[in-house]
Amino acid sequence: MNSKDDMPNGLSLPPAGSFPGHIRWIIRRFVASRPALYRQIKNVQGKYGLVDQETEIVIEGYPRCANSFAEAAFRVAQERKVKVAHHTHAPAQVIAGVQWNIPVVILFRDPDDAVISRVLRSKKTRLKDAYSEYIWFYETIWPVLGQCVISNFETTTQEMGTVIQAVNRKFGTEFKEFDPSDPSMLDETKALIDRLSLRRTGRPTNYSDGHSRQYHSERKKRKEALKERMGEVPLRGVRVKAKRISDKLYARIPSK
Numbered sequence: 001m002n003s004k005d006d007m008p009n010g011l012s013l014p015p016a017g018s019f020p021g022h023i024r025w026i027i028r029r030f031v032a033s034r035p036a037l038y039r040q041i042k043n044v045q046g047k048y049g050l051v052d053q054e055t056e057i058v059i060e061g062y063p064r065c066a067n068s069f070a071e072a073a074f075r076v077a078q079e080r081k082v083k084v085a086h087h088t089h090a091p092a093q094v095i096a097g098v099q100w101n102i103p104v105v106i107l108f109r110d111p112d113d114a115v116i117s118r119v120l121r122s123k124k125t126r127l128k129d130a131y132s133e134y135i136w137f138y139e140t141i142w143p144v145l146g147q148c149v150i151s152n153f154e155t156t157t158q159e160m161g162t163v164i165q166a167v168n169r170k171f172g173t174e175f176k177e178f179d180p181s182d183p184s185m186l187d188e189t190k191a192l193i194d195r196l197s198l199r200r201t202g203r204p205t206n207y208s209d210g211h212s213r214q215y216h217s218e219r220k221k222r223k224e225a226l227k228e229r230m231g232e233v234p235l236r237g238v239r240v241k242a243k244r245i246s247d248k249l250y251a252r253i254p255s256k
Helices: 019-032 035-045 067-079 091-099 111-121 127-147 155-159 160-171 183-201 213-229 232-251
Strands: 057-060 084-086 104-108 149-152
Touching: 019 035, 019 091, 035 091, 057 091, 067 084, 067 104, 067 160, 067 183, 091 104, 091 127, 104 127, 104 155, 104 183, 111 127, 111 213, 111 232, 127 232, 149 155, 149 160, 149 183, 155 160, 183 232
Parallel strands: 057 084, 057 104, 104 149
Antiparallel strands: none
């Protein structure tokens, strides 16, 4: 467990909004931070990617932190089927993995980039709420970070082989490493990302090559519009806090 002095100060308050929305926020975070309760509820709902004692690796992070790339690249690199827990974006998943001594990889990204991508993907999510979720996720798992492998967005998307290497070194596993210099591996990974996204959500990822030029052009305009709003006063506090957490996560990554 990590020192309390190393933990960001205090859990973030729920985002502002309607009273029902506030209650849903509280319930969701209560459930998603308690492994047994979370698994029980999500199993009933038929949620995919849940961790159990047969899971071989947990790959989790805040949404839009290369979760899909990490999962797909890891699967492509292996020469056998591996049971992977992924894409719940719930601290309970991470905590359970640590409790069961399962290798856990924590993914993160610069909060501004992650939040913009999150809002672009989920139009109902407000910027301030997205920052609050970022803060909540990493603050909740902070006490177990020392028992996980941590990877930033750049390393995950450009050097996934080194992430798997770090997992093998830390946990004594023998997972096959991903080779980002192999064009066939990259092509297979991109194709798998789209197949998995279509199967699970009914739509390709935002950055998929399967979208039209018009789609990418409109997405770029929305992205620029969101960037212009980053300096708004109501976002200042959550942006600073999220950036502080991101800086602390970067500081925890061992130097090469």
